[in-house]
Every structure is written in structure tokens, then in C-alpha cells.
Amino acid sequence: MILRPGCVHGPGSEGWTARTARLLRAGRLGDLGASGDGACNLTYAPDLAAAVVAALRAEGARGGVFNVSDPEPGTWNAYFRDLAIAIGATPVRRLPGWRVRAEGLAAYPLKVGEFLGRKAGVRTPDAVPPSLLRLFAQEIVLDHRRADAGLGFARTPPAEALREAAGWFLRAG
Template sequence: MRIFLAGASGAIGRHIVGQLVARGHEVVGTTRSAGRTDALRALGAEPAVVDALDPDSVAEAVAKAEPEVVVHQLTALSGPTNFRNVRRMVADTNRLRTEATDHLLAAARAVGVRRFVAQSNAMWMERTGGPVADESARIEPDPPSDTAAAVAALRHLEAAVTGIGWAEGIALRYGGFYGPGTDLSTAPNAVLAQRIRQRRFPIVGGGAGVWSLVHVTDAASATVAAVERGRPGIYHVADDDPAPVREWLPELARALGAGPPRRLPAWLVRLLAGESVVDMMTRARGISSEKAKRDLGWTLRFPSWRTGFVDGLG
């Protein structure tokens, strides 16, 4: 198939390009930076420099590509983690999940795309109903005020994509990425890994929040499966081992050669970083990916972070 991949130069985008090309698909991959076009070309993609927040730029690029499938992997979640930059990255990502989603959908409809696959995430599953959620669970309807805009953007993306009637709309709720090219890897510029080595990524309160993680190559292979044979709706994409923060974070620190994570009381973190951080570290729910494995024939190289941290951080 001919596939238009928005966000092809991102953490997961590069892996998706490689896997799609290996399976014989033609990929037009977008980037915001002309300096990344050679890297995309080396992966086998036809690069396109696109401003995803400009509807004319998006429409022109999609029309030129004439794809059968559009894959939306646009985020702005990379770079230094100082407070000001994090706020900017989140605000930019919110726009990519709202405005850019709408631009891509309009452009896809204009050229008769038959399938649209988009990145959502599973960090804000509704905080009731047990430690692990399947696809019937909602995005949290009443999130902390300091993350309300980000959660609303996720909700907009999922509703817009799965609600289209002119094509097959698929939203993928990914667990937390780790592995090569992500912020949780052995690369010297991996931001979250640096914080863990510096013991600046603490266990908050009792660390009871359950997180689902996924190796980035497994997340990419699930995306390829959705491109090739997904049905309209939502799929969860994570490994088979959801676990509380107090369990997986010390193991990740050990794998990175770091000291054990510090423990901080929830009230202090609430003052320093806000309610949303406390919520994610103490109340988050994991996800089940049984639907993706059953319906997409998806298999994981790393079914658990326990082996992935040892063999797959890369």
C-alpha cells in the first residue's frame, strides 16, 4: 500500500517507516525539519517537509502523496525537561492532537483514503474499574486541572478519528515507550533516562499507579498490523506485564546503572510538580492488549519490561 506517515522522524515514526518498507509498502514520511529528510530517505521513505498546523501545507502534501492509508504519529514531546519547555511541548502536542488531526482528516477525506490510524495513549484511562483497563474504558472524564487540556486533546483525537464514516478510523492507545530512539534508552541524550540516573525521577507516595509499558519496536509492529488489517475503533498497545511504579521503576534504574529511585511524599510532589504527576504515579491504570493480539495477530518481541529493560533498552 501507499502510506502517508505524519511524524515519520519521531521516536516511533522511524521504527514504523523501517517496518513498513521491509514489508513492501511505499511510505511518504513527513518531518518539520528539512535537516531530517536524508535520514528518512535512508530508511526507505519519500520525505516531505510539512507544517502540520497549516491546513494548506497538509492538504498539498497528502494530495501529492495520493495515499491509501494515513498514519498520524505527530507529537512535540521531546527536548529538555525544564518546566517552561515541558509546558510548551505539552501545549504544542495538544494542538497536534486537535488542529493537526482535523487537518489530516480533511486532507485524507479529500483524496479518498480508506484507513486512518492515529496515536493516542493510555496514561489517562478512567481512574475507576480496577488496575487494568480494556478498550471499553473511557479516557478519564475528570482529570486534574493541570492536565485537563492534554486529556481533552486525547479525547478529541479519539472521537474525531473513530467517528469518521467515510473510512476506517483507528486509534491506538500506546503504553509508555522505551527502547532505541525514545527518552528511556541507553543513549546519552535520552532525557528520562538521564533523570533516572540523576535520581530525579522519584517514586511518589506509595507508587501504586499501574503503568503499561511497550518496547518501541513492538509498538511499531502493532501499528503496522493496524495499517494492514485493523478494524475501526480503539486498540490498546502495551506489553503483558502492567505493574505499579514502585515495582518497575527500581528495575529500570538498575538496568540503567543508576541508584535506587528516591521516594517522595505525595504532598511535596503536588507542591513541586502539580496534581497530574501525583495522579499518574499513584492512581494510573494499566491496559490489556488482548484485543490487538487476537484481532491483529500481533506478537511481541518483549512481552514484559522485565526482559525488555535487560535486552532492549538499546
């Protein structure tokens, strides 16, 4: 069987919770306008774990392929706004197009700095690569129905998942 999760967020998620929260705090993410109106196919980490357990137990799961993601994804702009509010990174400002493009261009030297910083034990600013910026605009929605019908696992309500993710980030510092 194959499980294909969306963007895994929640406690322990460096990419979709911690990095996003740091970028929001720094004012480097926010309302991206039309560039952030794509579908935000999130998967809450504990829900993914529940899906894995359910898949191992489900008789009909063998050989199946299941998308595990939020059944009603919002936009990236909504996720950024809600996470920013939950971690106290407000106000959430609208970033002009030139600023979004500049983040994409800055990604290359920031990734080099990240690599060198890791070797030196120094934390460097997070990169927002162009591929990520393109993702924020994509209107592709993962079809979760087969996972829901075939695995039968319980999902955490999105507002609760966001509170847990934000709480983890705030506790982790």
C-alpha cells in the same frame, strides 16, 4: 483503524526512557511510595511498530480501535526501580511526599528554562509536571485484549524490552 499505545518506551523514546533515566540518575525520581503505585501502561517501541504492521495487514482491523500496551503492567515504582538498576542509578531511594510535591512545583520554572535553553542551545534539567505525577498514581489499566486477538503481533518479553531500553540510553550517553 485507531491504535492507542500506552507510554512508549525503549530505544529512541525521549520521554519514557531517556528523561526517566536522567531523573533517576539525578535522584529526582525513585520510589514514590503510594504516589508511584499506579499502573505503568508501557508499550515497547518495537512492539508498537509490530502492531502497526499487523494492523495494516489484518483484514478485521479496518475501523477497529486497539489499545497496545503491556498485558501485565506493573507499577511505576517497579518500572523506576528496574530501569534504575539497569542503568546503574542505584540505590533507588524513597522520595518523601514533600519532595514529590516540590518536583511538581518546580516544573513550571523548569519548563520556561527548557524553552529558553533550547533557543540558546543549552540543556536544562528535566521537568516533572504535576500531570505526570498524577499519572504515576492512577490505577487505570489499558485493556489490550482486542489488540491481541485482532492483530496477532508478537510482544517482546518485558525484561528484554527493559534491557534494550537501558542499553540504548547508556549508549546514547
